[in-house]
Amino acid sequence: MATREAYVQVKDLKKHYGDGDARLTVLDGIDTSINRGEICVMLGPSGSGKSTFLNLIGGLEDADGGSIMVDGCDLTVLKPTDLGEYRRRELGFVFQFYNLVPDLTIKENIEVTAHLSKNPLNVDDLLRSLGLYEHRNKFPRQVSGGQQQRCAIGRALVKNPGLLLCDEPTG
Numbered sequence: 001m002a003t004r005e006a007y008v009q010v011k012d013l014k015k016h017y018g019d020g021d022a023r024l025t026v027l028d029g030i031d032t033s034i035n036r037g038e039i040c041v042m043l044g045p046s047g048s049g050k051s052t053f054l055n056l057i058g059g060l061e062d063a064d065g066g067s068i069m070v071d072g073c074d075l076t077v078l079k080p081t082d083l084g085e086y087r088r089r090e091l092g093f094v095f096q097f098y099n100l101v102p103d104l105t106i107k108e109n110i111e112v113t114a115h116l117s118k119n120p121l122n123v124d125d126l127l128r129s130l131g132l133y134e135h136r137n138k139f140p141r142q143v144s145g146g147q148q149q150r151c152a153i154g155r156a157l158v159k160n161p162g163l164l165l166c167d168e169p170t171g
């Protein structure tokens, strides 16, 4: 495999919602690339399509056109089962609205994704770095918004993922 290629390569990416009068073009031919080890920040007003873009790169929504290559693999042609495998293997995703599992403790929310990874980080070390160790046995509703947010970040980080997508993690 060519190692000089960007880790993420997006070409002419298109996405709309709705049809007819309600049709809204959100992404109209986006081109970008991100190298391995690179930190990339996306800025834009509310409603400009940031979450939509991340959902496409994260394999959570389908594109209308264009291609999304991640580590040499085109997500736009993958079957649903292969997309699931891509998300498990490659991806950490911090959602804009946390999406913690309410019936699991803070620690269990992080452990769930640690189990999906071949080389996870140590859960207790991570809980300490995030200032969540003393809250580890509480449920999400019993901790503050910022603590829930850090749990969501921990859940994405613990996989030690190739690609970490963060939707307003400090919003």
Ligand SMILES: Nc1ncnc2c1ncn2[C@@H]1O[C@H](COP(=O)(O)OP(=O)(O)OP(=O)(O)O)[C@@H](O)[C@H]1O
Pocket (backbone or CB within 6 Å): 017, 018, 024, 026, 044, 045, 046, 047, 048, 049, 050, 051, 052, 053, 096
């Ligand atoms: N499932 C959907 N169906 C229809 N329209 C949608 C859907 N999801 C998003 N939109 C619309 O697409 C546009 C882009 O939304 P998106 O959530 O990507 O914006 P954003 O840049 O993440 O905004 P914010 O900063 O508020 O999170 C918005 O106008 C939104 O109303």
Ligand SMILES: [Mg+2]
Pocket (backbone or CB within 6 Å): 050, 051, 052, 096, 167
């Ligand atoms: Mg958003």
